[in-house]
Amino acid sequence: MPTRGDRQLRAMQLAKQLAALGARLKTIHLITGIPPRQVQSLFFPDSRSIPRGRAPDSAEWYHGANLILRTDACLIGAKYHQLRTQGLAAGEALVLAYRAYQAATLPPYRISLDRAFNLISYIDGIWLATAPTLSVLTCPSCGCEFIAAVGTVAYPGDACPFCKLFERFYLDHRIQASYPARRTCDIAERQLGMLALFHMLSPGAEGDTPAE
Ligand SMILES: [Zn+2]
Structure with a gap:
């Protein structure tokens, strides 16, 4: 059974990969469960590097x-x-x-x-x-x-x-x-x-x- 630590580590790794692929804070939050503010402080230390603009909204x-x-x-x-x-x-x-x-x-x-x-x-x-x-x-x-x-x-x-x-x-x-x-x-x-x-x-x- 994966421990809580394993799950958190996996979420962090996934968040890092998603950030590197250009995902928005909200996208990373919805996939990993990590709060957007935390995603920002961990992976976007320079606020100018945060992906902006309107998110794709419909299929x-x-x-x-x-x-x-x-x-x-x-x-x-x-x-x-x-x-x-x-x-x-x-x-x-x-x-x-x-x-x-x-x-x-x-x-x-x-x-x-x-x-x-x-x-x-x-x-x-x-x-x-x-x-x-x-x-x-x-x-x-x-x-x-x-x-x-x-x-x-x-x-x-x-x-x-x-x-x-x-x-x-x-x-x-x-x-x-x-x-x-x-x-x-x-x-x-x-x-x-x-x-x-x-x-x-x-x-x-x-x-x-x-x-x-
Ligand atoms: Zn065909």
């Missing part, structure tokens, strides 16, 4: 976001979902999923830690949310996991951002430039990078290419 953002932002959100949501299924606590899973997202793309990161926190709140019905309004589904066409409104049934060729991304990948330079594994002029290598991305998201997926 409706996801439905109106462009394809690259939705793909980014799905990278985080899918990784988070996998880690939770493996038994990780929500806070730790958020940190690891966010770092995996950072590894798959380039700074400046299009999705902030606070946005990821917001999305995950609505996926799990925790922290900011009282019930889940988003869920993580497996695409029947490409096998990737993606975020959709709760109650959505995934049909082939439907709402999956990865299918759309794959379709548009060679035509859209913005998409090609958005994922660093594809920082190469070689199209074949780019595709391998794209597939590596797919595999990162869907370790159980069969085959190397998404179905048509």
